[in-house]
Amino acid sequence: MAKQPHILAEEGDVNDIALIPGDPGRVDRIAKHCDDVETVAENREYKLVNATFEGRDLTICSTGIGCPSAAIAVEELSRVGVETFIRVGTTGALQSDIDIGDMVVATGAAKNEGTSKRYEAVEYPAVPDFDVLTQLVESAEENGEDVHVGPIASDDAYYAETDAYVEDWEDAGILSVEMEAATVFTLARRKGLRAGAICTVDGNLVEGTQKGETEDEELPEKARDNVERAIRIALTATTHL
Numbered sequence: 001m002a003k004q005p006h007i008l009a010e011e012g013d014v015n016d017i018a019l020i021p022g023d024p025g026r027v028d029r030i031a032k033h034c035d036d037v038e039t040v041a042e043n044r045e046y047k048l049v050n051a052t053f054e055g056r057d058l059t060i061c062s063t064g065i066g067c068p069s070a071a072i073a074v075e076e077l078s079r080v081g082v083e084t085f086i087r088v089g090t091t092g093a094l095q096s097d098i099d100i101g102d103m104v105v106a107t108g109a110a111k112n113e114g115t116s117k118r119y120e121a122v123e124y125p126a127v128p129d130f131d132v133l134t135q136l137v138e139s140a141e142e143n144g145e146d147v148h149v150g151p152i153a154s155d156d157a158y159y160a161e162t163d164a165y166v167e168d169w170e171d172a173g174i175l176s177v178e179m180e181a182a183t184v185f186t187l188a189r190r191k192g193l194r195a196g197a198i199c200t201v202d203g204n205l206v207e208g209t210q211k212g213e214t215e216d217e218e219l220p221e222k223a224r225d226n227v228e229r230a231i232r233i234a235l236t237a238t239t240h241l
Contacts, residue, residue, distance in 0.1 A: 004080060005076075006046055007041060007043065007061060008042075009041055009077075013040050013048075013050075013080060015058050016057075016082060017059070018058065018061055018086070020061055020063050021088045022062060022089050022179070023062060026062065026088065027060045030231050031051050033232065034052060034060075034235070036051055038051070045064030046063070047060075053238060056239045066179045067154060067183035068115050070115075070180040071187060082193075084132065084194040084195070088198060089197065090223070090227070091178040092177050093176045093201045094166060095170060101225065102148060103201070104175050104201065105133065105196070106150075106152045106198075108152070109153065109185055110153040110154065111154065111186075112182075113154050114156055124186070126182040127189070129193075133196050135240050136198050138237075138240075143236060152181060154179060155178075155179060161205065166205045177205065200219075200223050200226045200230045202219050
C-alpha cells in the first residue's frame with residue numbers, strides 16, 4: 001500500500017495499537033514514558049512515533065484539533081495496520097462535581113459535530129469498544145487512580161458553546177465535552193476496529209472555568225499533573241489489549 005498522504009506512513013511503519021492525543025506536543029510526553037522511541041514522520045498536525053511500553057509495541061500519533069483531522073488520522077492509520085485506538089486528551093467538565101484535573105473515561109460520545117454525520121446518520125451511536133473501555137477503567141484501578149465513567153459530548157465549535165448548550169448537556173447527564181471522540185468511535189466501529197478514550201479535565205464549563213490564555217497557562221497545574229496519570233493509565237491498558 002502506498003504511503004498515506006497526511007501521516008506519511010505506509011504498511012509496516014506502525015504497530016497494531018495507537019495512542020492518539022490531539023496535541024503533537026503530547027506525543028512527546030507519552031513517549032517519555034516509553035522505551036525504543038522512534039519518530040516515523042511529522043507533517044502538519046500529525047506527529048507519528050513508535051515506541052514500546054513494558055514490552056508492548058505501540059504507535060503514538062497526534063490528531064490535531066477536531067473531528068475532521070482526527071478522522072484523517074484514523075482513516076490513514078487503519079489503512080497501514082492500526083487496529084486499536086486510544087484517545088488521550090483533555091476535556092471540559094459539564095457537571096459541578098467534576099473538578100479540574102479529574103479524569104473521564106467515555107462510555108459514548110454525543111455527535112455535536114459534523115464529521116461522523118458524513119459517514120452515518122446521527123441516530124447511530126458513537127460508542128467505544130467494550131474491551132478498551134473496560135481495560136481503561138481497570139488500568140485506572142491498577143494505577144490507584146479514580147476516574148469518572150460515563151457519556152461525553154464531541155463538539156465542533158469551541159467558541160460557540162453557549163450557556164444554553166452547556167445547560168442542556170448538564171441536564172442530560174453528559175460528563176464533559178471535547179472535540180474528537182465521536183468520530184474516532186464511529187470510524188472504529190464502522191471499520192470493525194477498537195477505540196476508547198480517557199481525557200483529563202482542563203476546565204469546568206458549568207463553573208465557568210476554562211483553559212488559560214497563554215501556552216504556560218493552557219492547562220491548570222492539577223490538570224498538567226493528571227495528564228501524566230492519564231497517560232500512564234492508557235499505556236497500562238495497551239499492555240492488556
